[in-house]
Amino acid sequence: MAEPALSIRGLTKVYGNGFEALKGIDLDVEQGDFFALLGPNGAGKSTTLGIVCSLVQKSAGQVKIFGIDIDHDFAKAKYNLGVVPQEFNFSQFEKVEDIILTQAGYYGMPMKEAKPRCERLLKDLGLWDKRNGAARMLSGGMKRRLMIARALIHRPRLLILDEPTAGVDIELRRSMWEYMRRINEEEGTSIILTTHYLEEAESLCRNIAIINRGEIIKNTSMRGLLTELDTETFLLDLAEPLEAAPQVEGFEVERVDSHQLALSVRKGTDLNDAFQQLTRQGVRVLSMRNRANRLEELFVSMTSPPDAGSGIDSATSTPAKETAS
Amino acid sequence: MNTRQLLISLWTMVVKEVRRFVRIWPQTLVPPSITMTMYFIIFGNLIGSRVGEMHGISYMSYIVPGLIMMSVITNSYSNVASSFFSNKFQRSVEEMMVSPMPNWVILGGFVIGGAARGLGVGLIVTLVSLFFTHLDLHHPFLTLMVVVMTALLFSIGGFINALLAKKFDDISIIPIFVLTPLTYLGGVFYSIDLLPEFWQKVTMVNPILYMVNAFRYGILGISDIPVSGALIAIAAFIVVFWCLALWMLNRGKGIRS
Numbered sequence: 001m002a003e004p005a006l007s008i009r010g011l012t013k014v015y016g017n018g019f020e021a022l023k024g025i026d027l028d029v030e031q032g033d034f035f036a037l038l039g040p041n042g043a044g045k046s047t048t049l050g051i052v053c054s055l056v057q058k059s060a061g062q063v064k065i066f067g068i069d070i071d072h073d074f075a076k077a078k079y080n081l082g083v084v085p086q087e088f089n090f091s092q093f094e095k096v097e098d099i100i101l102t103q104a105g106y107y108g109m110p111m112k113e114a115k116p117r118c119e120r121l122l123k124d125l126g127l128w129d130k131r132n133g134a135a136r137m138l139s140g141g142m143k144r145r146l147m148i149a150r151a152l153i154h155r156p157r158l159l160i161l162d163e164p165t166a167g168v169d170i171e172l173r174r175s176m177w178e179y180m181r182r183i184n185e186e187e188g189t190s191i192i193l194t195t196h197y198l199e200e201a202e203s204l205c206r207n208i209a210i211i212n213r214g215e216i217i218k219n220t221s222m223r224g225l226l227t228e229l230d231t232e233t234f235l236l237d238l239a240e241p242l243e244a245a246p247q248v249e250g251f252e253v254e255r256v257d258s259h260q261l262a263l264s265v266r267k268g269t270d271l272n273d274a275f276q277q278l279t280r281q282g283v284r285v286l287s288m289r290n291r292a293n294r295l296e297e298l299f300v301s302m303t304s305p306p307d308a309g310s311g312i313d314s315a316t317s318t319p320a321k322e323t324a325s
Numbered sequence: 326m327n328t329r330q331l332l333i334s335l336w337t338m339v340v341k342e343v344r345r346f347v348r349i350w351p352q353t354l355v356p357p358s359i360t361m362t363m364y365f366i367i368f369g370n371l372i373g374s375r376v377g378e379m380h381g382i383s384y385m386s387y388i389v390p391g392l393i394m395m396s397v398i399t400n401s402y403s404n405v406a407s408s409f410f411s412n413k414f415q416r417s418v419e420e421m422m423v424s425p426m427p428n429w430v431i432l433g434g435f436v437i438g439g440a441a442r443g444l445g446v447g448l449i450v451t452l453v454s455l456f457f458t459h460l461d462l463h464h465p466f467l468t469l470m471v472v473v474m475t476a477l478l479f480s481i482g483g484f485i486n487a488l489l490a491k492k493f494d495d496i497s498i499i500p501i502f503v504l505t506p507l508t509y510l511g512g513v514f515y516s517i518d519l520l521p522e523f524w525q526k527v528t529m530v531n532p533i534l535y536m537v538n539a540f541r542y543g544i545l546g547i548s549d550i551p552v553s554g555a556l557i558a559i560a561a562f563i564v565v566f567w568c569l570a571l572w573m574l575n576r577g578k579g580i581r582s
Binding site: 015050053054055056057074075076078079081083085087088089090091092093098102103104105106107108109110150 | 326327329330331333334336337338340341344345348411412415416417419420421422423424425426427577581582
């Protein structure tokens, strides 16, 4: 059996101030996987990835990249690794092309090999026209793509993407998703993604781990995780205004405003039944959409503190104004 | 990494560093040249003509080696201190840390880059000095060896400073409060024979005195101190500082949490 792209055992990190950022986590990412590592801010994602990339020193535990223990031969392990960090971490004054070619040089790649590879990456990522400009002149989205090109210059087998689409507009985000999918499927590059856009993780990733307060609280397939979702909430846009939420037997209905209802549907419930009841009461529904991303609902329920309540409400972007059932 | 890859990565580091100071030449190459020209005009020409000779050599010629060395020291040091700290500040140091480059290549790249600027400015100052005086090179090989070793030593010093620095102010403290006084008191403008005996002894603990005098010996053939001792001292400092910088880098001091 092939070695995992990333194997982590008992990884612990205690910072100088005594804060235990990682509490002995175990994690495996298989070769060729598109893997989501999710968690709220401060959960330990960046610390974990920082240790894998050698930006953070671990306190204990073992990390292997394609079977190579970073304590034994970190240099060899690093050849397999490409990193796109959360923050811009290139010299803003360097030319775009120089940033990528310099990175190739750090990996010992000869210029005659690096130049054509750099050209291809810049063209693929829509940066070729900007190659001679200083990096500081790029837009935020372009800077993110520059970091992707830089991370791929040495053909890594494992790519770590730490919030690669943060602050990127929707159109560009989707084109970046396509590109990530392509390098995962066509080139077989294993990818670990952290993101706060849960729709992104749901759309791209096959497997997922959720980390919270330094511990892995879930590690499963994306499909398997989504089947754990007991309730989905749909927002119904109404043709006519309503003064109060209608009674719909077997469902929980919440009046968001005069023209919108939130309909909570338990897994396995027949949605037609709800519509029939609404039709009988003269309620005409014009359109319907998920109130929150499915993964988001699960994520919030798993990572919320026990006293914060689980729920859909805390996950939603549309605050409920009035509740009736 | 195999030898070829190591050489490519070291070359990349050096090219990156040289490209940086050449790109901002109005900040890195021009100001020291103008400052030194002022020294030549004011101290060498105007005041120097009244000072007369020192060790049988015109005052202008006497101060040239010291001023060249002063340029080399300050520019080697400040180049690495400022470049490495900028890399920390912009987080582009992470580009190097995630790569398989060994730490000695990272250190070597910055040090050679810093020495290149120090030597480049030193060369410009030397050329400027030729407008004011004539220089006979008494010991070319020794001159070259001393100036290169000094440039390397202060580049390593600048690297250690940048590793420890937490803010931009921290990389200007040492040049202002340590390097400049030591350089001025290191026999750039005078022979230590002019000092009272007590201060001569005090001056002997100033390492820059040895570098300036060894360099002056290479160019003019005169020195206040034994040159062989100076060479050994500079070499020893290089070894100690290199090991210290590499040890700090390996421990991730100032760059790894």
